[in-house]
Amino acid sequence: MTTATITTRMARRPPAGDKAAAAAFRPKGNGGDRLLALLQLTNASFPTGAFTHSCGFETWIYDGVVTDWREAERRCRDWLRHGIATCDAVAVVQSYRAALDGDAETLVDLDVRLGALKLARETRAASVMTGKALLAACRDIFELEGMRRYQAMMSEGRCEGHHAVIYGVAGAGLALGETETVTSYLWSGFSNLVAVAQRLTPLGQVDAQRIITAAGPLIDECVAIARTRTPDRMCSTYAALDAAAMRHERLATRLCIS
Numbered sequence: 001m002t003t004a005t006i007t008t009r010m011a012r013r014p015p016a017g018d019k020a021a022a023a024a025f026r027p028k029g030n031g032g033d034r035l036l037a038l039l040q041l042t043n044a045s046f047p048t049g050a051f052t053h054s055c056g057f058e059t060w061i062y063d064g065v066v067t068d069w070r071e072a073e074r075r076c077r078d079w080l081r082h083g084i085a086t087c088d089a090v091a092v093v094q095s096y097r098a099a100l101d102g103d104a105e106t107l108v109d110l111d112v113r114l115g116a117l118k119l120a121r122e123t124r125a126a127s128v129m130t131g132k133a134l135l136a137a138c139r140d141i142f143e144l145e146g147m148r149r150y151q152a153m154m155s156e157g158r159c160e161g162h163h164a165v166i167y168g169v170a171g172a173g174l175a176l177g178e179t180e181t182v183t184s185y186l187w188s189g190f191s192n193l194v195a196v197a198q199r200l201t202p203l204g205q206v207d208a209q210r211i212i213t214a215a216g217p218l219i220d221e222c223v224a225i226a227r228t229r230t231p232d233r234m235c236s237t238y239a240a241l242d243a244a245a246m247r248h249e250r251l252a253t254r255l256c257i258s
Contacts, residue, residue: 034174034175034176037142037174037176038174038176038180038184040141041138041170041174041184042184042187042188044191044192044195046137047133047136047137048130048133048134048137048163049129049130049133049257050130050163050188050189050192051192051195051196052257053126053130053192053196053257054193054196054200054248055079055083055123055126055193055241055245056120056122056123056241056242056243056244056245056246056247056248057072057075057076057079057193057196057197057200057241057244058196058200058248058251058255059244059245059247059248059251060075060244061197061200061201062251062253066197066201067201067202068201068202068203069197069201069202069203069204069207069208069211072194072197072201072203072211073194073211073214075241076190076193076194076197076211076215077215077218078238078241079193079238079241080186080189080190080215080218080219080222081218081221081222082236082237082238083236083237083238083241084186084189084222085186085221085222085225085226086225086226086229086233086234086235086236086237087114087117087234087235087236088114088127088163088164088185088189089164089182089185089186089222089223089225089226090225090226090229090230090231090233090234091110091113091114091162091164091165091168091231091234092164092165092167092168092171092181092182092185092226093168093178093181093182093226093227094106094110094168094231095107095110095164095165095166095167095168095169096168096169096171096172096178096181096182097168097178098110098168099146099168099169099172099173100172104149104153106231107150107153107159107165107169108153108158108159109231110165110231111159111160111161111162111165112159113231113234114127114162114164114165114234115127115128115160115162117234117235117236118236119236119242119245119246120242120245120246120248121246121249122245122246122248122249122257123242123245126257127162127163127164128160128161128162128163129257130163131160131161131162131163131164131165131166132154132161134163134166134167134170135147135150135151135154135161135166138166138170138173138174139151142170142173142174144170144173144174145173146169146170146172146173147166147169147170147173150166150169164185167181167185168181168182168185171184171185178227179223179227182223182226182227183219183223186219186222186223186226187212187219190212190215190219191212194208194211194212195208199255200255
């Protein structure tokens with residue numbers, strides 16, 4: 001199944017929560033064209049700090065496990081399929097739907113689940129760090145009311161603010177389609193990780209872009225997985241990377257935060 005065969009715009013369902021909550025999370029306009037907003041959101045210069053996180057890959061590179069572009073590509077693809085498609089990407093889809101419904105309780109539940117599934121301390125902290133940065137940027141740049149509502153929930157201690165959940169809320173607030181939202185999340189995450197590998201291994205710009213281009217069918221597959229998996233089946237099965245992420249903070253030298 002490809003993104004072309006999946007409906008790009010989900011139907012607006014009646015709000016599951018109260019009317020005020022639904023109004024807070026629903027889009028009120030993004031100050032510009034949807035495509036331009038999407039391009040801005042996924043631009044490498046958008047202030048989330050994602051480019052400073054290696055998700056544990058720096059440990060593999062430090063240990064000499066990843067030494068060339070072929071191994072970097074294989075492991076980046078494994079990360080996307082086994083670490084993100086069944087976990088963070090599911091949270092993006094479910095939070096997008098919950099935001100359209102004004103269902104704050106589901107957003108809280110997704111945030112808690114996602115935090116529990118991130119076993120490495122640095123990985124968990126990175127998810128919250130980039131999530132808070134994304135929230136602040138979307139609140140101040142696009143003036144999304146849903147971001148203010150979510151920030152209030154965080155201030156109340158109801159959730160931490162994981163990146164994937166906030167990304168789904170942002171997609172709904174910017175009036176993007178569900179498929180557009182999760183596809184852009186997977187693409188930007190994958191391209192950011194390839195960029196990390198490019199900085200730390202002998203990987204040229206052209207080869208890096210070839211890796212990203214070749215990942216198109218895999219991203220389509222991951223989109224289909226994320227859109228059909230329920231929150232109770234969220235999981236991450238890339239244990240080797242979890243172990244590498246746990247060791248990252250003890251490296252003698254580090255260029256990345258996680």
